[in-house]
Amino acid sequence: MHTTPEVNHLVDCYLCLVIPTYNESRNIKDLIRTLSHLLNEVIPHNYELIVVDDNSPDNTWKIAQSLIPEYPQLQVIHRQHERGLSTAVIQGWQVGTGKILGVIDGDLQHPPEILLKLLSAIEQGADLAVASRHIEDGGVSDWSMIRRFLSRGAQLLGLVILPNVLGRVSDPMSGYFLVHHSAVNPQDLNPLGYKILIEVLARGNIKQIAEVGYVFQERQAGKSKVSWKHYLDYLHHLIRLRLSLGRLGKLRQRLPLPIKRFIRFGLVGLTGVFVDMSVLYLLHDPTTLAWGLTRSKIIAAEVAIINNFAWNDAWTFRDLALQQQGWGKSLKRLLKFNIVCLVGLALNVLLLNLLFNILGVHYLLANLIAIAAVTLWNFWINLKLSWRVTEVDK
Ligand SMILES: Nc1nc2c(ncn2[C@@H]2O[C@H](COP(=O)(O)OP(=O)(O)O)[C@@H](O)[C@H]2O)c(=O)[nH]1
Numbered sequence: 342m343h344t345t346p347e348v349n350h351l352v353d354c355y356l357c358l359v360i361p362t363y364n365e366s367r368n369i370k371d372l373i374r375t376l377s378h379l380l381n382e383v384i385p386h387n388y389e390l391i392v393v394d395d396n397s398p399d400n401t402w403k404i405a406q407s408l409i410p411e412y413p414q415l416q417v418i419h420r421q422h423e424r425g426l427s428t429a430v431i432q433g434w435q436v437g438t439g440k441i442l443g444v445i446d447g448d449l450q451h452p453p454e455i456l457l458k459l460l461s462a463i464e465q466g467a468d469l470a471v472a473s474r475h476i477e478d479g480g481v482s483d484w485s486m487i488r489r490f491l492s493r494g495a496q497l498l499g500l501v502i503l504p505n506v507l508g509r510v511s512d513p514m515s516g517y518f519l520v521h522h523s524a525v526n527p528q529d530l531n532p533l534g535y536k537i538l539i540e541v542l543a544r545g546n547i548k549q550i551a552e553v554g555y556v557f558q559e560r561q562a563g564k565s566k567v568s569w570k571h572y573l574d575y576l577h578h579l580i581r582l583r584l585s586l587g588r589l590g591k592l593r594q595r596l597p598l599p600i601k602r603f604i605r606f607g608l609v610g611l612t613g614v615f616v617d618m619s620v621l622y623l624l625h626d627p628t629t630l631a632w633g634l635t636r637s638k639i640i641a642a643e644v645a646i647i648n649n650f651a652w653n654d655a656w657t658f659r660d661l662a663l664q665q666q667g668w669g670k671s672l673k674r675l676l677k678f679n680i681v682c683l684v685g686l687a688l689n690v691l692l693l694n695l696l697f698n699i700l701g702v703h704y705l706l707a708n709l710i711a712i713a714a715v716t717l718w719n720f721w722i723n724l725k726l727s728w729r730v731t732e733v734d735k
């Protein structure tokens with residue numbers, strides 16, 4: 342990470358307020374001035390304002406740096422090789438020394454004076470104080486129907502996927518809040534896109550929450566950076582949290598299942614099912630070659646094994662394969678994979694025959710069930726043997 346933090350002072354202070362910016366050159370000065378005046382009244386010298394700018398083409402970071410002599414509580418982090426609102430906020434929190442961590446947008450859409458109400462909510466014992474558009478005194482100024490619909494739709498979706506997280510506040514999409522450092526470890530946060538509050542709610546140890554109504558102001562200068570990609574990031578973020586929290590998360594902790602690899606392995610397995618089924622049909626079906634079931638199945642499975650190896654080596658275990666390059670090593674992996682899968686195949690044939698001959702299940706359905714059972718076997722053994730995944734990060 343290449344950053345150039347301009348650190349003025351390293352004395353612990355009360356509030357560390359991060360201001361993420363991207364192309365806010367026309368807003369940053371007003372915002373820093375207003376925030377400084379407000380905070381100088383209530384906690385003079387006891388706060389830090391940390392602008393985290395991702396190398397804005399309009400030189401927001403330069404303007405912010407030029408304000409440091411006038412506002413000594415200000416620090417500027419100029420990130421040159423990273424983009425992203427949430428990671429910017431986390432990085433600011435990591436640099437700061439405040440007991441209370443906070444975030445406010447750099448475009449004046451979050452009214453600065455609300456900060457005082459948030460601070461007093463924290464003083465009164467809240468672990469987290471959120472500025473909300475959806476309680477009394479809250480609202481949005483002049484949003485179009487589409488924007489309202491998207492915002493509420495996103496919230497609803499989040500409530501369905503993570504009810505215990507998003508349901509705790511009226512405005513989980515808020516990007517304006519304060520949280521006790523002791524209730525959240527910035528190192529544990531790993532959000533995607535824009536919604537840092539959801540990550541804080543999900544991974545922090547937050548007991549008491551306070552909400553303060555505010556009206557989301559119209560932008561006076563500059564443009565919103567929200568794009569369709571952020572909606573996808575949001576969905577990805579929700580799913581990732583869902584997988585790591587609750588019962589599913591606990592199960593995952595007990596079973597050290599490398600979920601991403603398993604999903605890829607499963608998808609590759611699906612292409613294998615298609616290959617296996619097609620070849621089996623071509624060889625065994627009475628309308629085609631009408632070969633014996635066992636013989637047909639063995640050939641079908643072997644073709645599928647080679648197909649799966651190629652995909653797994655190039656995708657599922659690509660990082661590991663890259664560490665063991667060369668034809669010799671690839672061949673060795675193929676051989677191991679084949680042996681594991683052949684044992685799986687024996688199991689597969691056994692199961693297929695059992696289901697077909699003894700239980701009378703249709704041969705294609707029987708084949709499907711056998712493949713599903715054997716996929717699990719194949720994943721575990723290949724994980725431990727062919728690519729030696731155990732030593733490597735998931
Ligand atoms: N450092 C950083 N700040 C960002 C990034 N994207 C947006 N911001 C800032 O985050 C705040 C909110 O972004 P904005 O586009 O106004 O979102 P909106 O208010 O929901 O439309 C503003 O201060 C932006 O300048 C980014 O990629 N990096």
Ligand SMILES: [Mg+2]
Binds near residue numbers: 448450560565
């Ligand atoms: Mg904005």
